[in-house]
Amino acid sequence: MRKAWPKMMSVLLLSLMVFLAGCNFSGNTSSEPEKKDDGEKGTEETETPKESVLNLSLDNDIPDLNQVKTTDAISFGILNNVMEGLYRLDENNEPTPAMAESVQESEDGLTYTFTLKDGVKWSNGDPVTANDFKYSWLRAMHPDTSGSYAFIISDFVKGGAAFAAGEADAEAVGIEVKDDKTLVVTLEQPTPFFLGLTAFATYFPLNEKFVTEKGDDFALNQDSILYNGPYVISKYDQAAGVTLTKNPEYWDKDNVAIETVNMKVVKETSTALNLYEAGELDKVYLASADVNTYKDSEDFATETEFRTYFIQFNLGKAPFDNENIRKALQLAYDPSVLTSVILNNGSAPAYGLVPENMAGVDGKLYGELEGAQLKQDIELAKELWAKGVEELGGEVPQIELLTSDDTISKDSGTFLQSEFKKNLGVDVTLVTQPYSGRLDTMRAGDYQMVINRWGADYNDPMTFIELWENPSNPHFRGNWLNEEFNNLVIAAKSESDDQVRMDNLMKAEKILLEEDAVLGPLYYDGLSYLQKPHVKGIVTHPYGASPDLKWATIE
Known part of the structure; x- marks a missing residue:
């Protein structure tokens, strides 16, 4: 395993969130009462100075702030600013000590001994201890309390997989508390990017x-979360947004400049733009129709993300249990039209699942290798559709495409609806739901096909491909299981030869896309935005969670 990762030592770093990956941020103009040095509210409420208030927006509702259960970029992005791990990604995407003061790594790369900083505290004043990490990690893996992200720990920590499967007890897991400040972690195999992983939610x-x-009330509101990050949540409404205030107990509070951050849910980009123009937002992401208007503005800039949007077919629902129906729809649209005409925001057309600019092998990017490639082929799509309909007895049931109710998702859905009608003569009904509602519908398996997305947790193709290897919720991943695919992913995880490992991942991607047609790639996410010139230091990581507001300032 040591040979499998060396070229990624400086770039294979994990961040929190999701970005994920595509959150926009706005806020309101209401002010918060100042706090005294002892953390209590003053007897008279006074306005926070304007230069200490940052107004941002979220492009959808907040699904779940339970760090063990949540899976989405919006929730991860919030958690990344109110919580903190042993390490945190810095402004240059490098892992830097956070709760940890130092770490010692054994010569064989299997054992990490973390020493916590002096004086690190929870927002209630209690000390953060080594046991807080052990308890959390075990809770994240335990079959009774785990969520979809249990693998991000169990795949790496010794004994984690057996514990997560209910086949071993906690004593068999390689997490040991020596004392309140010392945590010893033993891994299954050398993992050079492990410090970056400890920055993940x-x-x-x-x-x-x-x-x-x-x-059962844990993480349901601002008072049922205990914080150890730069901020705490002072207001929380799942559908409306959150207000963050500076955490007086945070170990590095002297380097946190912004006192208050308002993050309001604004699903329509046009509404968010109006708020920005009115001075009520400090940053706003642009719809495609607005890019040309603002691209010469001093406020204009772009961001890139290791995040892929795709159609996901549910093989557990007719007619998508038919391979030819899936393959026909894969080939019946042109992603380049979607990115250049509909989105126009810097996104790139996707012909595979893994973003082309991710790390590959031997100094090459993944896009320079021979990964999966799906290109529009209308004539073949028509042939496959006719064959699939014949196999279904000549009649196709009504088809629905599920999307989130934000502007970009709805525009993408409308584009696909038009393409399927024009190229295949197929009528597709669009079903829009709030972001969290879409996730719940997917978990329940109550959909035919859906526009889904995934943002990288770290800079390696594995972070995308392993999602379909025996998922904890098969409904969420389209009810598709393939033994050959699973074996390739498992082999890649333990392979010490870089090229062989990458070959296994590319073969797995081709099975997922080209052979079994589980997904239809749409685009690799790019974002155009406006940001007030006086706002500095908002960090967007290309993978993991964004934004990171610890270093934000208002000049």
Whole structure:
């Protein structure tokens, strides 16, 4: 395994979130009462100075702030600013000590001994201890409490997979608390990017006493979360947004400049743009129709993300249990038209699942290798559609495409609806739901096909491809299982030869896309935005969670 990762040592770093990956941020103009040095509210409410307030927006509702359960970019992005792991990604995407003061790595690369900083505290004043990490990591893997991200720990920590499967007890897991400040972690195999992994949300600590007291109410509102990051949540409404205020107990509070961050849910990009123009937003992401208007503005800039949008077919629902129907729809649209005409925001057409600019092998990017490639072929699509309909007895049931209810998702859905009608004569009904509602519908398996997305947790193709290797919720991944695919992913995880490992991942991607037609690639995410010139230091990581507001300032 050591040979499998060396060229990624400086870039294979994990961040929190999701970005994920595509969150926009706005806020309101209401002010928060100032706090005294002792953290209590003053007897008189006074306005926070304008230069200490940052107004941002979220492009959809907030699904779940339970760090063990959540899977989406919006929730990860918020958690990344109110929580902190042993390490945090810095402004240059490098892992830097956070809760940890130092770490010692064994010569064989299997054992990490973390020493926590002096004086790190929870927002209630309790000390953050090594046991808070052990408790949290075990909770994230335990079959009774785990979520979809259990693998991000269990795949790497010794004994984690057996524990997550209910086949071993906690004592068999390679997490040891030497004392309140010393945590010893033993891995299954050398993992040079492990320090970056500890910056990911699932690796954040949890205070066992607090979680136990809250029970089923844990993480349901701002008072049922205990914070150890730069900010705390002072207001929380799943559908409306959050207000963050500076955490007076944070170890590095002197380097956090912004006192208050308002993050309001604004699903329509046109509404967000109007708020920006009115001075009520400090940053706004642009719809394609607005890019040409603003591209020469001093406020204009672009971001790139390792995030792929795709159609996901549900093989558990007719007619998508038919391979020819899936393959016909894969080939019946042109992603380049979607990116250049509909989106026009810097996104690139996707012909595979893995973003082309991710790390490959031997100094090459993944896009320079021979990965999966799907290109529009209308004539073949028509042949496959006719064959699929014949196999279904000559009649196709009504087809629905599920999307989130934000502007970009709806525009993408309308584009596909038009392409399927024009090129195949197929009528597709669009079903739009709030972001969290779409996720719930997918988890329940109650969809035929859906516009889905995934943002990289770290800079390697594995972060995309392993999602379909025995997923914890098969409904969420289209109810597709393939033994050959699973074996290739498993082999890649333990392979020490870089080229062989990458070959296995590329073969797995081709099975997923070209052979079994589980997905239809749409685009690799690019974002155009406006940001007020006086706002500096908002960090967007190309993978993991964004934004990172610790270093933000207002001049």
